[in-house]
Amino acid sequence: MAEAKRPGLGFPQVFNSDAELEAAYRFFNNQSLSFEGLLAPHIEKSLERCRNFDEVLCIQDTTTFVFSGEREGLGYINSNNRGFLGHLSLAVTRSCGEPAIPLGVVDARTWTRTTPRKSKDIPQHKLRRSGDCESLRWLETVQTLEAQFGGIASPIHVMDREGDIYDSISTMVVEKWRFVVRCKSNRVVESEDPEFHLLFDALDGLSVRCRNTISVAPRKASSLPDQNRTYPARNGREAEVCVTATTVTVKRTRNSSKEFPATTTLNVVHVFERCPPPNQAPVEWILLTNEPISTNEEVHSVVECYRQRWLIEELNKAIKTGCVFEKRQLESYRALQHVLAMTLPIAWSMLLLRTQSRSNQNVPAKTFIDPLRLKVIRAHAVRYKLPETPTLRDVAYAIAGLGGHLKRNGPPGWQTLRRGYERLLTLEEAWEMASQTCDQS
Ligand SMILES: [Mn+2]
Incomplete structure (x- = not known):
């Protein structure tokens, strides 16, 4: 289709x-x-x-x-x-x-x-x-x-x-x-101590087991009042948290x-921030x-x-x-x-490319991308040429390049990736059609 x-x-x-x-x-x-x-x-x-x-x-x-x-x-x-x-x-x-x-x-x-x-x-x-x-x-x-x-x-x-x-x-x-x-929600727990019978009480006074940095994504206020209560608007930031x-x-x-x-x-496992910035939950x-x-x-x-x-x-x-x-x-x-x-499947594939374009891992592309697609990218990606053994990041940039992405604009966003992906699919189709015609002649 x-x-x-x-x-x-x-x-x-x-x-x-x-x-x-x-x-x-x-x-x-x-x-x-x-x-x-x-x-x-x-x-x-x-x-x-x-x-x-x-x-x-x-x-x-x-x-x-x-x-x-x-x-x-x-x-x-x-x-x-x-x-x-x-x-x-x-x-x-x-x-x-x-x-x-x-x-x-x-x-x-x-x-x-x-x-x-x-x-x-x-x-x-x-x-x-x-x-x-x-x-x-x-x-x-x-x-x-x-x-x-x-x-x-x-x-x-x-x-x-x-x-x-x-x-x-x-x-x-x-x-x-x-x-x-x-x-x-807080839950009733079994306890011998008559003073404490709720889950959240069991979290008091535990010793800190490790610390972690957690990126908090920014969140806009929702148009639904219910949503705003559960998920209030906030700025994006890095939070230093304690873990018990x-x-x-x-x-x-x-x-x-x-x-x-x-x-x-x-x-x-209880993860909590001791010193949030002022006015931030x-x-x-x-x-x-x-x-x-x-x-x-x-x-x-x-x-x-x-x-x-x-x-x-x-x-x-x-x-x-x-x-x-x-x-x-x-x-x-x-x-x-x-x-x-x-x-x-397309959404997954775009997610994979987008996350890998932002990562320093060198995941070999051939584990995830089929050989025909790699061949088409190799033949058509002009802006970012594929190296001999490409990583997923190389492929992400090559596809984004097909969609007009410029490196100085930072890692590719959804729009450029989409444009690149659409071009790629058109090229793949042409490639398949051409190879069928060759087979017949
Ligand atoms: Mn959910």
Whole structure:
């Protein structure tokens, strides 16, 4: 499919005639296509890449896709916007000290909301019984991933506060599925001391195990008041944090059902900033994990796992800014899902190139980029020539160069990468066509 390969172009620009455009619409509305089916080859390749490592991080997160105008089958995002939700899992390397390398999307699911708000007042177990419980997605994803990985590489599941659900945490502890999840709410813990019975009390007065520098990304104020309370606007900065750790036994929450264990013992790693700049909220992460915390190195490496979570936010940017997914003109949820399935591999590839263009690691390109693509880049990249054995950074710059990137402007952004990628795909197509013509003559 020509379009799906072009990250940023609208359909009418890609297809030369009305007939081709018609064909594309027919293709994406085709009843025999499925989201899972279209994404399966990419997931398979991602798992293959994971095979090269003993352990990988599987970062999951939910994002919203908003579309304008009337389209069939879309749901509520909030009272003003329509669209659908996507829960994505990205596998990345677990590299201590070095930036992680994105290995690909390993799971993706989408759904729509029939009401503007999540029904917060209904207890989770009632929703669960009715099969209408959105929070199930975290554990279901872990179960799918564990089955998929089946010994390929040991996955460590990384989730933000939304993933802090007793059902999931206790199940992962029982099954010995590895995880680092940011804690959302204070929990009741087992304790002999009548004075302290809450998780956050257990964090008081622990000795500092290590220190770390954490980059805090800038955040704009949101238009949704709810979002502003949980995620207030802030400036970007480097935060010096202290890290402590302890082990607690938490009790099952009221929202959870009796099928889950009454208590769960887990490790808690507390990351906090002692001296934030004036008027800035201090950084504080309370991380729940079943990774070991005996040595300071182990404690440090739990923090490192969580620090890589920003990569899934970057994947969302690759989908929305890099591939302009929300500008797609297709008229139904079903067709948009199909386009998303074909967008994810491209978004991953752009994320890989963008992160590697900013890294000093020398990752050989041939592990990630197929030989034909390297050949085409070598033949056409004029601005940045590929060396004999190119690294991913060389490839990123070569592709950005095809999109008009100038080195003095710093590492390439989403827009130049998109332009370069589009050029590359056109060149690849021409190359394939030429070689077919040669074969025939
Ligand atoms: Mn989230």
